[in-house]
Amino acid sequence: MESTAPGNGGEFPGEFTEWMRERSEPDFGAVVAHPFTEALFEGKVPRERMRGYLVQDYQFVDLLLALLGAGLARADRHTSRLRIAGSVAVVTGIENDYFRRSFDELEVPRHEREAPELDEATVAFRELLRDTTERGSYADVLTVLTVAEWSYLEWASPGPERLPEDFVQAEWITLHNGAEFADWVNWLRSELDRVAGELDERERARCLRLFQLATRYERDFFDAHWQ
Ligand SMILES: Cc1ncc(CN)c(N)n1
Structure with missing residues (x-):
């Protein structure tokens, strides 16, 4: 695999x-066409898997928010x-509200919302997010954000013919395939x-x-909730 970028600046x-x-x-490609999201389109992610995934993802989103802060700085x-502040508003507004309503529906107690035991895949991803937040350049921050957001737009954007009736599954799709999210991803890129x-x-x-590592971690994150 070619690993160095062409050009010398400019x-x-x-x-x-x-x-x-x-x-x-x-x-x-494995993230974009993952069995987890294929099952999500059909509304067939078992309740316990969706619950486990969202509990871990909430811990990911927390550090993603910190990364957005590094982007702002x-x-x-x-x-x-x-533009970045607009995305902070989405993560702290409608997205946080989605997590709250879903955790209520899935009967997730407070300690699991705030400080759950972390999966290996979550720990690894959080380390990358934390490290990039603390030490990354603006380009590094944008790179990790681009992987996290672009890969989600790509799996979600075909959309199912009919959304699942279960709002927990349906809104996880619509949060990531709406025009506003597509605009954000296009801006990031x-x-x-x-x-x-x-x-x-x-x-x-x-x-x-960083792009390759973050992509690998996205794949591991879905795998951890499907295998
Ligand atoms: C693991 C992961 N990657 C990306 C996203 C999209 N913000 C997310 N919610 N979770």
Whole structure:
């Protein structure tokens, strides 16, 4: 696998995000067409699996929020900060409300909402998020955010013919395939493509490694709730 990015700074030939995605196969494709999300489209994720997945995901989302904070701090322009702040509002607003209603429906007690025992896949992903939040450049932060959001848009966007009746499954799809979420993902990608133009070869190679690792962790996260 080619691991170093072409060019020595200046314009990146083509889309940097597409270039990284191509080099993150077969993991990226495995996330986009995962048996977990296929079952979700049919409303057939067993209640206990959905419950376990959402409990772990809430712990992921917490550090994703911290990563958005790092993006806010490190962005190089005001318009970018405004866009990231819009996503913070979604995660803390409708998304948090979804988790609260789903946890009520699935009878998740308080200690499991706030401090559950973490799966191995959650621990690994949280370490990557924490490390990128503490030490990553703006491009690194955008890279990890892009994997997390783009891979979710991609699995969710075909959408099922009919949404599951169970709101817990139905809204997990609609949270990730609406026009607003697609706009956010498109912005993230174009922002990273823009910022990549200023990176040198070493920095681009580092983004690629992060992209590949985050994609692997997304795959492991779904696998942990399906195998
Ligand atoms: C593991 C994971 N990856 C991505 C997302 C989409 N924000 C999420 N909720 N959970």
